Amino acid sequence: MDKIVVLDFGSQYSHLICRRIRDSSVYAELVSYKISSDELEKLEPNGIIFSGGPASIYNDSAPKPDKAIFELGIPILGICYGHQLIVDNFGGKVKRANQEYGSSSLIIDKSTDLLSGLGDYMRAWMSHGDEAEKIPEGFQVIGHTNASATAAIADTQRKIYGIQFHPEVVHTERGTEILKNFAVDICHAKQEWTMQNFIEKTVNEISQIEGNVLCAVSGGIDSTVTSLLIQKAIGDRLKCIFVDNGLLRYNEEKEIQNMFENSFSLNLTTVAAKERFLSKLKGVKDPEEKRKIIGEEFIRVFTEFAEKNGPFTWLAQGTLYPDVIESGVSKGPAAVIKTHHNVGGLPDWLNLKVLEPLRFLYKDEVRKIAKILGLPEKLVTRHPFPGPGLAVRIIGEVTDKKLQICKLSSRIVEDELTAAGWYEKVWQAYATVGDDRAVGVVGDERKYGNVVMIRVVNSVDAMTADWTRLPTELLEKMSNRITNEIEDVTWVSYVISSKPPATIEPQ
Numbered sequence: 001m002d003k004i005v006v007l008d009f010g011s012q013y014s015h016l017i018c019r020r021i022r023d024s025s026v027y028a029e030l031v032s033y034k035i036s037s038d039e040l041e042k043l044e045p046n047g048i049i050f051s052g053g054p055a056s057i058y059n060d061s062a063p064k065p066d067k068a069i070f071e072l073g074i075p076i077l078g079i080c081y082g083h084q085l086i087v088d089n090f091g092g093k094v095k096r097a098n099q100e101y102g103s104s105s106l107i108i109d110k111s112t113d114l115l116s117g118l119g120d121y122m123r124a125w126m127s128h129g130d131e132a133e134k135i136p137e138g139f140q141v142i143g144h145t146n147a148s149a150t151a152a153i154a155d156t157q158r159k160i161y162g163i164q165f166h167p168e169v170v171h172t173e174r175g176t177e178i179l180k181n182f183a184v185d186i187c188h189a190k191q192e193w194t195m196q197n198f199i200e201k202t203v204n205e206i207s208q209i210e211g212n213v214l215c216a217v218s219g220g221i222d223s224t225v226t227s228l229l230i231q232k233a234i235g236d237r238l239k240c241i242f243v244d245n246g247l248l249r250y251n252e253e254k255e256i257q258n259m260f261e262n263s264f265s266l267n268l269t270t271v272a273a274k275e276r277f278l279s280k281l282k283g284v285k286d287p288e289e290k291r292k293i294i295g296e297e298f299i300r301v302f303t304e305f306a307e308k309n310g311p312f313t314w315l316a317q318g319t320l321y322p323d324v325i326e327s328g329v330s331k332g333p334a335a336v337i338k339t340h341h342n343v344g345g346l347p348d349w350l351n352l353k354v355l356e357p358l359r360f361l362y363k364d365e366v367r368k369i370a371k372i373l374g375l376p377e378k379l380v381t382r383h384p385f386p387g388p389g390l391a392v393r394i395i396g397e398v399t400d401k402k403l404q405i406c407k408l409s410s411r412i413v414e415d416e417l418t419a420a421g422w423y424e425k426v427w428q429a430y431a432t433v434g435d436d437r438a439v440g441v442v443g444d445e446r447k448y449g450n451v452v453m454i455r456v457v458n459s460v461d462a463m464t465a466d467w468t469r470l471p472t473e474l475l476e477k478m479s480n481r482i483t484n485e486i487e488d489v490t491w492v493s494y495v496i497s498s499k500p501p502a503t504i505e506p507q
């Protein structure tokens with residue numbers, strides 16, 4: 001498949017470059033900046049993008065690409081730090097400049113191929129401390145801002161381009177068009193990245209594998225789509241396992257079993273494992289430790305099942321691209337935020353190969369596939385839920401009481417959102433509980449109860465998120481129901497932190 005390969009120099013938003021290119025139906029993939037020229041050539045990219053990054057190119061430890069990459073004859077676009085790498089490599093000069101952060105006006109000096117169709121002027125989002133003082137021979141300035149005389153440069157002969165601003169962020173007006181101009185017009189990448197093509201290609205690839213596959217399903221859209229794609233490819237050689245770990249949403253285990261029985265003809269076994277998960281978590285407060293314990297326990301359950309029902313060669317999981325990036329296994333320099341259990345926690349002794357057909361997809365792409373496969377609407381629109389379940393939603397030790405409060409209050413939040421027509425407008429919504437307590441008064445009696453926090457966020461891909469400005473009447477209704485219907489709760493608060501600096505889940 002035609003593709004653009006993005007070299008990651010450490011910007012938290014490098015992945016967004018891929019996301020925006022895929023919006024133009026061109027496949028894009030993120031790799032470490034450390035990739036050798038030979039390895040990169042093997043990927044057969046139509047174009048290469050150097051991402052931004054926090055370093056200054058003159059630092060000793062500044063990440064630099066393999067120099068031979070510049071000579072491959074493949075079009076290159078450098079963004080921010082990537083722009084400065086290009087200037088430096090071809091003999092220009094980069095200097096420390098006045099920092100320029102936020103929105104700037106980009107004056108378009110030459111509507112070259114890269115900036116064609118964008119008119120004379122656009123808003124561009126800047127975030128840099130260094131800038132190109134002298135551009136290399138063969139390049140021309142195609143755009144500038146007040147603070148940056150060389151904000152966009154081009155060598156149209158060699159097809160090498162540099163832009164100081166970030167086309168991947170929403171604050172850059174028409175940034176997607178610039179990326180499309182690069183991918184489609186300059187690199188001639190075919191716009192063949194459609195979910196229908198993805199299904200055909202993936203099913204075809206999976207049908208080549210040998211041996212049986214064990215697929216862990218959670219009832220969520222990712223693992224359900226994973227299992228259905230594998231079933232299409234290898235039929236009866238797939239067995240699915242659903243582990244009821246006691247950490248699911250209210251009544252979810254029953255709903256999941258009903259859905260699998262009524263909607264799909266998957267070969268599914270349910271393992272009741274609530275007691276073993278909760279006993280392993282007893283006394284554990286640290287979030288990363290909880291994740292590790294749950295990840296390991298899942299693997300133990302899978303392995304026991306595999307020994308009794310095997311042989312299996314593969315373990316399939318519904319891992320998505322953001323999970324891979326945030327777990328720090330994309331081989332890029334981005335920091336580990338959380339070890340998502342289905343990415344970071346597979347032990348060496350696991351005698352199964354891992355099959356992750358959705359590993360390169362974003363959530364909205366999986367939703368498109370789910371629609372094509374005819375999955376029930378309720379499942380397609382169901383909010384994402386973390387693999388380690390309520391254990392990472394509940395702050396501190398997981399106890400029966402906190403589990404009960406979390407399940408009941410989250411159900412009230414979901415019900416009220418649905419009734420008010422908000423459920424499908426938001427990315428995720430739940431209520432959580434920790435160990436804080438507050439005094440309340442019921443009738444004439446003092447009551448010392450738990451504090452519940454409602455979290456509702458908007459997001460497009462879970463990498464960034466903003467808290468949802470819900471109507472106060474709706475919040476009031478949720479709060480009243482939670483304190484009236486759940487015996488142990490005295491206070492309800494609403495979380496107004498965005499990601500970053502917070503994350504969507506509390507742990």
Ligand code: XMP
Binds near residue numbers: 386463
């Ligand atoms: P955070 O809390 O990191 O969450 O902002 C981003 C998205 O990922 C979900 N999440 C997980 N999903 N395994 C998963 O499959 C995990 O370990 C995990 N942790 C968080 C979270 O619900 C949100 O949608």
